[in-house]
Amino acid sequence: MIVMSIAGVDPSGGAGVFADLKTFQAIGVYGTGIVTALTSQNPYKFFSTQPVSPEYIEEQIDSVMDAYEVEFIKTGMLYSPEIIKLTAKKIREYNLKAVVDPVMVATSGGDLTGGDIADAFNRHLLPNSILTTPNVSEAERLSGIKINSKEDAVKATELIDCNCFITGGHLDGINVINIDDEITIKKQELIETDNLHGSGCNLSSAITAYLAKNNSLMDSCLKAMDYVYEGIKNGNYGTLIAKI
Template sequence: MIVMSIAGVDPSGGAGVFADLKTFQAIGVYGTGIVTALTAQNPYKFFSTLPVSENYIEEQMDAVLDAYEVEFIKTGMLYSPEIIKLVSRKIKDYDLKAVVDPVMVATSGGDLTREDLADAMNRYLLPQAILTTPNISEAEKLTNFEIKTKDDAIEASKNIICDSIITGGHLDGINTINIDGEITIKKQELIKTDNLHGTGCNLSSAIVAYLAKNNDLTTSILKALDYVYEGIKNGNYGTLIAKI
């Protein structure tokens, strides 16, 4: 079972491609990683971003997919509309099943992208995706709809182009899952901790790993939520992701 992450590099190892590969390994699938950008950041501070050219991102994808049969992928930080268009085209060309983590801002507060990407994601990427995993802020950008309550999150999920889970870290732990128009609410206890860097990355990569292990989409989401919750509670993800 071979999966793929298309995302940026966090040199502190807590988010992005490095974190995704750790999650893939912890759950028991082989991960490949396509780098879209380098960042200088840590769990507490964001410094800068250096994007990779679209041509080189394409060459990385072609190189991996020339050697391996990959069905499920996740996307993280894509930086620009041009990169979003490229990745969307490659998803279609290779008939990949994509889970989209619509990364726009780092946990530490830094803007990871050149400009607002919501329009490009809605136009090009989400129509090619099987799932997107926005947090409240990202869901608001994708839908242009303010989310303050559970009902708001449910309504917003109806306006997202593909199936979705709107994560509840900033909504009293209420995760709103919308699969084929069917709403499932999964509420989790909020844990007081600083160990939250990269949780969105780990959630989307865990979903991909569970999908690759022949779970359906809803089951993969629920297992991934439990995986990340246990990682936050215990200060790690499995035994492979260090406490940040």
């Protein structure tokens, strides 16, 4: 079972491709990683971003697909509309099933994009993907509405052109999942912690890994929620191998 992450590099290892690879390994699948951008950041401060050219990203994807059979992928930081369009093109070309984490802002506060890319997600990537996992802020940008309640989150999932899992970290722990127009609400206890860096990356990569292990999309979402919850509680996603 071989999966792929298309995302940026976080040198602190808590988010991006490095975090995705650790999650893939913890859940028991082999991970490959396509780098879309370099960042200088840590869990507490964001410094800068240096994007990779779309042409070189395409060559990375082609090189992996030349050697491996990959069905499920996740995307994270894609930086620009051009990279989003390229990713959508490669998804179609290789008939990939993509879980999209629509990363726009780092947990530490830095803007991880080269402009307003919500429109590019909506026009190019989400219609070619099987799930997107925005937080409340990202879901607001994708849906065009403010989200202040569970009912608002449900409405937002209906406006986003993709199966959608709005995470509940900024909605009192209320997670809203819309798969094939069926709404599921899952409330989790919020944990008082500073250990949230990369939680969105780990969620989407865990969903991807569970899909590769023949779980349904809903079961993959629920198992990934538990995985991330345990990672936040224990302060380290990479130590969860024995619990999976």
